[in-house]
Amino acid sequence: MPKHRTAGQYTLTKSQKFSMAGVAALGAAALAVSIVPGNASEASQAATAEISTSPAAFTVNKDVQASVTAQQVAAAKDADAAAKKAKAEADAKAKAEAEAKAKQEREEKEAASRAAARKPVYANNLDGWIRQALDIMKKEGIPGTYNGIYKNVMRESSGNPNAINNWDINAQNGVPSIGLLQIIKPTFDAYHVDGTEHNQYNPVANIVAASNYAADRYGSIDNVNSAY
Template sequence: MPAKGKHRRPKHHKITRKLALAGTGGAALTLPLISATTAGAVETATAPAARTLVAATPAADDATYSVKAGDTLSGIASKHSVSGGWKTLYAANKSLIGNNPSIIRPGIKLKLGAQPEAVRASRSAARTALKPAAAPTYANNLDGWIRESLAVMAKHGIPGTYNGIHRNVMRESSGNPLAINNWDINAQNGIPSKGLLQVIDPTFQAYHVPGTSLNSYDPVANITAACNYAAARYGSIDNVNGAY
């Protein structure tokens, strides 16, 4: 952007279609994100082929064994292939057996598949690790807008760094997403520069990145489109150090 009071040459490279914004003078800006909805395909249901039902085998942790006279922990563990042998079997059933693992009362039901608490905890941790990570959330401020833009840019292969974006934003708009230039040659031509990186409507339209808002005042959409344009013209927003 040029110094205040100086006229700039038309920025034919800047972009965005005009979007009517009523009452932007100081009012808070509501910035909804646009998401695409895909109509679901209609499928024809096919009756499943006849099949024979087989009784399900109990899960390992639910398997039990009724102790008979003469049974020993080592014998039960060996017969039922208990992982870890009689020590694992004892650890899982200590509350039923008591403090003497060599004596087990006939009739009690031992848990065959249950594992000691430490093993169960490690299994739980492994299952938790397999859960998909929650979508990141971003603060509704300049830091959050830049970070969200960088995430979108990464998906689309658009170069740029946090520092490069921040430096240009502060020069162009001082971080005000509602900033608009109503005095330069672009404004006189009816396409004023708008938003954090002062993008004109034609440029915003040409370099708009899918998945971001169609509102040129939207902080993330504005940053991402400007960075997309800067990448095409200068190689990266990091290479922009003045009016572009």
């Protein structure tokens, strides 16, 4: 009969140790199998979540960037269009102003040419002097005719604008009669017409001043038939 041994006194045989080691190994393997699938599932879910969310974030960022870029492009186009419009308006205004100025200058030049064409050219002789004097007298409202002036000129100076009387009473008083119509200086000064030369020897100024005096005293140079 084998001897009774306590638990502390019990000794496992070699075969028993191998058996127990095998059982322990099998249990550990089972435990590992039962734990790993759970952990693996959680890791897989985390990876899946990361994979599923990362592309979405990338897509959102890409869309925002594309929207901003599109807005910038649109703004640049609008600014360019506004600049082109402003330039076109400025060019059109400058062109219109240049055309208006050119037109005004052209019209002024044409008006001057017409005025020059209408301006009479008087001969530098008795006929021309009388005709020029008559045009001035007409503007000033001084009466007189070509024949009335001509007859008095021929009687007074024979048509010599430099004629001077050095022997009559006027000459003796120091104011000789001068020019085509033999007018003395005080009378010439009093009846001189602006726009003509202030010179007794100037034929046109002499005729106009003498005719103005004759109109005031006799009504017209036409009414003068002798010394006046």
